[in-house]
Amino acid sequence: MNCEQIALEELHVERFQLKEVLKILLHSIIFQRALGECRLRDVDSELFDISYVRCDSRLVEARVEEHAEAFSSAIERGARVSLAFFERRARQAAFGLFRSEERVVWERWTIPLVVVPNFAQLHRHMGGAQMPPGAHGAGRSTEADSQDEESRRRQASLEAVLRRRIEFILTVASGRREHIPPADGLGGEALWFEISTDADSWSGLDLLKQLLSSPPQLGSG
Incomplete structure (x- = not known):
């Protein structure tokens, strides 16, 4: 399966804005790819005069909050935050004796950030x-x-840019759908996405926490 690659334009944010910017963008993208049954919830930003839609899911909210908090504390100058959506597939091992699961990434969004x-x-x-x-x-x-x-x-100025980013997400997500897998391959109640970053300035403790809290690396598809 080919992995669809979508990149947002670079965003310049101040440190105190970083966590809220990540929450707005990550939730907006995740909701657009919440296949199957998913209740929505309208949310007013805690920092900006912006409303956006997120999945009404404690699991999704906890994962986004966890990563947004970690990244906002650890990113020093800039980074690309990656949001990957994957499908779970059963894989038969050698001689057909065991079956295992592989995760195949079918779409990846990149959010470039510069801390000013x-x-x-x-x-x-x-x-x-x-x-x-x-x-x-x-x-x-x-x-x-x-x-x-x-x-x-x-x-x-940043509020206006964020509104344009949300509009871009809605437009692209609704226009690119041919590559989306069936909803039954997304794992039911389990998460169907992973968030990561290529930040060049993690502290040792932050990096250790990130590694311990992250599952094995996803396949590239």
Whole structure:
């Protein structure tokens, strides 16, 4: 089976936005590939003025939350987050004595992320505006207002980009369906997707946790 490859455009996010951005995009994609019976749930973002749809499943929500939390803590500069959907197939071993299961990936989404400095932190790092003695009160107010305005502008810009990404996901998911396997090969109540990243800056502890919590590597199909 050929694996369909879909890549989103690169996203530039501040660290405090990373977890919520991942949750929005991962849930939006997973819901579009939740074959068979799946209840939906409309969700308002905790950080952005955005509503999106996710599977009404504790198992799915727990897995997305787990990975979004881990990645948001471990990704330092940038990474590509991969969301792979797989089909379970029975495989007969040598001499027909044993049967095992293989996972065949039929679709993979890539989410490239770049972590950018927080505007307020960047401003402090660069030294900010030097105020003359006796002018600290008015100066601080003006400087804070400027920082708040820039933060709001950046937040609104990212919201607009996320809306376009969600629209792209809906369009692509509905337009590419010929490669989707039958729903009965997805394992019933078990998960039919895996989330991973190629982040170049995992700490040793984060990497160990990731390896221990991940099943064996999926086949490439």
